[in-house]
Amino acid sequence: MTTVLDCIERIPKCLKGIRDSYPERAKNIADYLSESGIKKVRRLVFIASGSSYNSAHTAKLFIKNQCGIETDFKYPNLFVNYEADTELSREAGDTDSTVYVVISQGGETKLVYQALEKIKNADRPCMAITADAEASIAKMAGFHLDMGCGQEEFMYRTIGFSTSAAVCWLLGLAAGVYNGEVTAEAEAGYLKDFDAMIQNLPAVEAATETWYQANKFSLLRRNKMMMAGTGDLYPIVNEGDIKVMEMVPMMTRSFELEEFIHGPQNSFDDATLFLILHHRGEDDEKAKAIARFIKEQIGFCALVGEEPLEERDLSISPASRWFFGLEYVTVFQVLAYRMADDRGRDLHRGVNAVVSQYITKTL
Secondary structure (H helix, E strand, O other): OOOHHHHHHHHHHHHHHHHHOHHHHHHHHHHHHHHOOOOOOOEEEEEOOHHHHHHHHHOHHHHHHHOOOEEEEEOHHHHHHHHHHHHHOOOHHHHOOEEEEEEOOOOOEHHHHHHHHHHHHOOOOEEEEEOOOOOHHHHHOOEEEEOOOOOOOOOOOOHHHHHHHHHHHHHHHHHHHHHOOOOHHHHHHHHHHHHHHHHHHHHHHHHHHHHHHHHHHHHHOOOEEEEEEOHHHHHHHHHHHHHHHHHOOOEEEEEEHHHHOOHHHHHOOOOEEEEEEOOOOOOHHHHHHHHHHHHHHOOOEEEEEOOOOOOOOEEOOOOOOOOOHHHHHHHHHHHHHHHHHHOOOOOOOOOOHHHHHOOOOEO
């Protein structure tokens, strides 16, 4: 029987498929932009929910800082019911450098479809990222990007998160090249760095497995989890929040690193697991200081990254400079699966499946 761990282990192969298809994807993206009358992409607006939202957010800083393109991220319910009419009523001259990107793994998410419908009716350029080219959302969009995850067996997305983030990163890269902001030399360097990330994922998975087995008693005896990270790691802790909450399941909260030590620290207690992500150059000294405080004053806290403070920390060595988010998210994917499995959770079934009798999320 296929497990979530089997899905996690398929991620490198899926990412390699996306990487190998980049030249064709980049050409098709450029053709669509040109045909849509986009002279220069100045803004990418991503519309998605849950893990799909987090995957797009994972690409934010790379797209902005390395590709020179502003980004915006919107939940479909807020966009459809509170923002779209105002945003899409602007004159085309104010928006002809904006491209909308909707994300839905199954391609049938009701509110994402409604968001796309409004965008299409306003005659704005819109791309869709889905796992199925024949899905309703894929067929309605002006341009479809294959999510590259294939058929994922579980509703708790691991492959789909990682491949969606990859597609968003490479969409931004292709748009940066189209704009003339990214040189051919820089593009080649980013792709080489992307390859390094893919190759390192099995090592991160193995390190997480070893760490979990050594610490699982401390993990399983607690019923809450709080996690923090900053920069490129902030959307990763947000995804970890969802994964642990929906799979284990247990109550979780994620925070940007600085925000973590304001109001939230008043709720810290020994019934809570604490995971703090750190990466060299991303407020790493602050991350270490917070970890020391929790370890010495509160309870179980693991620092996740290159420079562990003590044996309970999870030491990993990211190989990528720009795309290390997918190395770190592997930690949460493995931990969520292992904790769920050791608690006897059947991940083929939802917990409150009856909710679909009250509200429908798909078309």
